[in-house]
Amino acid sequence: MTTETPAKSAQPSAPKTGSKIRVDKWLWHARFFKTRTLAAKTVSAGKVRVNDAKITKTSHLLVASDVLTFTQGRHTCVIRVELPGTRRGPAPEAQTLYTDLSPPRENSPPNPRFEGKGRPTKKDRRNLALSRGAALED
Numbered sequence: 001m002t003t004e005t006p007a008k009s010a011q012p013s014a015p016k017t018g019s020k021i022r023v024d025k026w027l028w029h030a031r032f033f034k035t036r037t038l039a040a041k042t043v044s045a046g047k048v049r050v051n052d053a054k055i056t057k058t059s060h061l062l063v064a065s066d067v068l069t070f071t072q073g074r075h076t077c078v079i080r081v082e083l084p085g086t087r088r089g090p091a092p093e094a095q096t097l098y099t100d101l102s103p104p105r106e107n108s109p110p111n112p113r114f115e116g117k118g119r120p121t122k123k124d125r126r127n128l129a130l131s132r133g134a135a136l137e138d
Contacts, residue, residue, distance in 0.1 A: 020061035021084035029085030031094040047071060078102045
């Protein structure tokens with residue numbers, strides 16, 4: 001009587017459609033935070049909403065179709081969970097875990113420059129000083 005157990009595969013299994021994952025772990029897997037600790041601190045501080053409900057526990061479980069709202073820097077991110085992650089992989093793999101519902105970000109205008117040429121040269125500054133002085137003498 002020998003009992004045989006199936007060999008475990010080296011590859012992680014594909015996530016089940018109804019599987020759940022902790023919110024801090026998912027935010028880290030989806031590469032919104034550099035470390036899981038930063039994700040956990042953000043959740044603990046009450047800065048994350050799941051389906052319009054503020055959560056403060058990192059153990060909150062996420063399922064597919066949950067909507068997360070949180071701030072990252074100066075921008076508010078609205079994200080719909082598509083898949084629970086099994087690992088923190090490369091960025092293209094992480095982008096398959098969610099759909100971004102955030103409004104498009106407005107690009108800030110570049111800093112104004114001196115006549116479109118960048119920083120004024122020493123000669124330009126001298127000429128500007130001379131023209132200002134001449135205007136005062138009139």
